[in-house]
Amino acid sequence: MSRQYDVVVFGATGFTGALTAQYLAKNAPAEFRWALAGRNRAKLEAVREKLGVDVDLLIADVEDPASLKAVAEAARIVVTTVGPYTRYGEPLVAACAQAGTDYLDLTGESEFVDRMYVGYHAKAVATGARIIHCCGFDSIPYDLGVQYTVEQLPKNVPIAVKGLIRGGGKPSGGTWETVVTALSRGKQHLEAHRARRRVQPRPEGRSVKVVTGKIHRSQGFWAVPLPTVDPQVVANSALLLDDYGPDFRYSHFAALKRLPTVVGGIAGIGLLAAAAQLPPARKVLLKRIKAGDGPSEERRAKSWFKARFVGEGGGKRVITEVSGGDPGYDETAKMLAECALSLALDTLPKTSGQVTTAVAMGPALRRRLVAAGIGFETLVIEDY
Numbered sequence: 001m002s003r004q005y006d007v008v009v010f011g012a013t014g015f016t017g018a019l020t021a022q023y024l025a026k027n028a029p030a031e032f033r034w035a036l037a038g039r040n041r042a043k044l045e046a047v048r049e050k051l052g053v054d055v056d057l058l059i060a061d062v063e064d065p066a067s068l069k070a071v072a073e074a075a076r077i078v079v080t081t082v083g084p085y086t087r088y089g090e091p092l093v094a095a096c097a098q099a100g101t102d103y104l105d106l107t108g109e110s111e112f113v114d115r116m117y118v119g120y121h122a123k124a125v126a127t128g129a130r131i132i133h134c135c136g137f138d139s140i141p142y143d144l145g146v147q148y149t150v151e152q153l154p155k156n157v158p159i160a161v162k163g164l165i166r167g168g169g170k171p172s173g174g175t176w177e178t179v180v181t182a183l184s185r186g187k188q189h190l191e192a193h194r195a196r197r198r199v200q201p202r203p204e205g206r207s208v209k210v211v212t213g214k215i216h217r218s219q220g221f222w223a224v225p226l227p228t229v230d231p232q233v234v235a236n237s238a239l240l241l242d243d244y245g246p247d248f249r250y251s252h253f254a255a256l257k258r259l260p261t262v263v264g265g266i267a268g269i270g271l272l273a274a275a276a277q278l279p280p281a282r283k284v285l286l287k288r289i290k291a292g293d294g295p296s297e298e299r300r301a302k303s304w305f306k307a308r309f310v311g312e313g314g315g316k317r318v319i320t321e322v323s324g325g326d327p328g329y330d331e332t333a334k335m336l337a338e339c340a341l342s343l344a345l346d347t348l349p350k351t352s353g354q355v356t357t358a359v360a361m362g363p364a365l366r367r368r369l370v371a372a373g374i375g376f377e378t379l380v381i382e383d384y
Contacts, residue, residue, distance in 0.1 A: 154314030169303030
């Protein structure tokens with residue numbers, strides 16, 4: 001595709017956007033053509049100066065469709081960190097789908113993902129655009145981690161995979177706003193999910209299901225059901241990839257060491273959900289962590305995550321683990337930037353429409369992430 005830029009980073013003046021731009025500045029090939037986009041030229045110039053790279057600046061605003069159209073038509077790939085996506089994301093998805101431009105974001109908002117599928121999947125298929133959501137900590141460790149696990153199990157057999165997630169770190173302002181907003185939009189979330197199910201094709205002769213599960217002991221931890229966007233992403237990969245077998249099941253859990261932590265966490269989420277329903281309380285909650293703010297480099301250096309997967313099928317059990325550093329910022333920016341580099345530079349399967357990282361990039365992206373310091377490790381392979 002003949003475009004002026006390989007990649008445009010939209011939202012480069014935000015905290016995670018600036019980290020993404022910083023990663024590209026350090027790791028993109030010298031001949032890579034990229035630009036920064038946002039609505040404030042002075043802030044963009046400050047980011048560019050801090051990066052010490054000579055890249056173009058594009059002025060664009062989510063409330064100005066013409067500016068988004070210009071960005072989409074100038075780029076092969078647009079990366080956006082501007083959230084919450086339910087509020088700000090749709091115009092850029094629409095522009096990219098129309099222009100045949102690949103789109104990457106960091107959303108963890110399942111309502112947004114479902115609405116964009118209903119609204120723009122068909123258009124993206126027609127134009128050849130790849131619309132890929134959830135390209136950060138939501139949901140790459142799980143999407144690629146499950147794919148890595150499935151690759152090591154027998155083919156053409158029923159497969160069940162359990163994900164167990166641990167981590168330490170401060171959530172980003174965007175993540176916090178996503179959580180609070182999602183808890184306040186239960187009805188809209190359900191409506192969007194049902195609308196997608198009405199139009200999304202199901203594979204013939206194959207079954208894919210997310211199993212919520214119950215609190216139980218597993219791998220030395222208390223496993224607590226984790227109702228995030230991640231199981232939905234894993235399931236969508238399984239719908240599109242025959243390698244996941246004729247009958248695929250996935251369960252997603254937080255892994256906690258102590259029972260009091262489990263009880264306190266459940267109570268806390270219940271109170272948070274109740275408060276999110278009330279506009280005044282929701283406003284107070286959203287002020288606790290401001291979008292665009294983030295912890296210091298020293299604090300991020302102490303953060304970490306580990307996602308363990310227990311996969312069973314055809315008489316084999318495989319236990320794998322995906323691990324990395326600061327999930328909310330550093331690793332998320334790394335994952336997003338490596339997605340852009342993979343789409344731009346790697347030889348990949350031919351896909352279009354709304355797809356997942358496993359479907360669009362899969363092993364090629366995993367190799368990039370391993371080279372960048374994110375661990376993919378097989379702990380156990382055994383008969384059972």
